Amino acid sequence: GAGVSQSPSNKVTEKGKDVELRCDPISGHTALYWYRQSLGQGLEFLIYFQGNSAPDKSGLPSDRFSAERTGGSVSTLTIQRTQQEDSAVYLCASSVISGKLFFGSGTQLSVL
Amino acid sequence: GENVEQHPSTLSVQEGDSAVIKCTYSDSASNYFPWYKQELGKGPQLIIDIRSNVGEKKDQRIAVTLNKTAKHFSLHITETQPEDSAVYFCAASRGAQKLVFGQGTRLTINP
Numbered sequence: 001g002a003g004v005s006q007s008p009s010n011k012v013t014e015k016g017k018d019v020e021l022r023c024d025p026i027s028g029h030t031a032l033y034w035y036r037q038s039l040g041q042g043l044e045f046l047i048y049f050q051g052n053s054a055p056d057k058s059g060l061p062s063d064r065f066s067a068e069r070t071g072g073s074v075s076t077l078t079i080q081r082t083q084q085e086d087s088a089v090y091l092c093a094s095s096v097i098s099g100k101l102f103f104g105s106g107t108q109l110s111v112l
Numbered sequence: 113g114e115n116v117e118q119h120p121s122t123l124s125v126q127e128g129d130s131a132v133i134k135c136t137y138s139d140s141a142s143n144y145f146p147w148y149k150q151e152l153g154k155g156p157q158l159i160i161d162i163r164s165n166v167g168e169k170k171d172q173r174i175a176v177t178l179n180k181t182a183k184h185f186s187l188h189i190t191e192t193q194p195e196d197s198a199v200y201f202c203a204a205s206r207g208a209q210k211l212v213f214g215q216g217t218r219l220t221i222n223p
Contacts, residue, residue, distance in 0.1 A: 042215040091155055103155030
C-alpha cells in the first residue's frame with residue numbers, strides 16, 4: 001500500500017498476557033518510530049530505528065517493552081505481561097532520513 | 113536531549129478568526145520543525161514544516177514562523193474553518209536524530 005500500515009487496529013487482551021503489534025512502513029523509508037498516545041495525551045516516544053544503526057530505545061518505559069525491525073522493513077512492538085496502564089494507542093511512523101514522518105492509524109490496545 | 117514545550121493546551125476561536133499555537137525547544141542544534149494535525153481516530157498528519165535556514169513559510173491559510181535566537185516557533189492559521197478543529201502537535205529534531213513532539217493543542221473552531 002501507499003501508506004504506513006498497522007495491525008491489528010484494535011487489540012483487547014487480559015492483564016498478564018503478551019501482545020505483538022505490527023507496523024509495515026512505507027517502502028524505502030529508512031527510519032521507523034513507535035510512539036504511544038494515552039487518551040487525550042501527547043505523543044510519547046518509545047523507540048526509533050534508523051537504517052542499520054543501533055535503535056534508540058531511550059523511550060521504552062520498562063523491560064516489558066521491546067521492538068525489532070526485520071530486514072530494515074517490518075517492525076514488531078512486543079509488550080510482555082501487559083498491565084492496565086499499557087492501555088493506549090500505539091502509533092508507528094516512517095520517514096526517509098531527516099524527513100517528514102508518515103503515521104499509521106495506530107493500534108488501540110485495551111488491557112482488561 | 114531535546115525538549116519541546118507547546119502552548120496553549122486548548123484553544124477555542126470563532127470561525128473566521130485566526131489561531132496561533134506556540135512552541136519552544138531546548139536544543140539549539142535542532143534544525144527541523146514540523147507541525148502535525150491529528151483528527152479523531154487517525155494518526156497525525158504533517159501540515160507544514162520549516163527548516164532552520166528560513167524564518168517563515170506559508171501554505172494557503174497556514175504559516176509557520178521560526179525564531180532561532182529565542183528558540184521558538186509558531187503556527188498561524190488564518191480564516192479558521194470548522195474543519196480546522198483537531199489536535200495540533202509541534203516537533204523538533206536535529207539532523208537524523210529522533211523527532212521530539214510537544215504535548216499538543218486541542219483547537220476548537222466555534223461556528
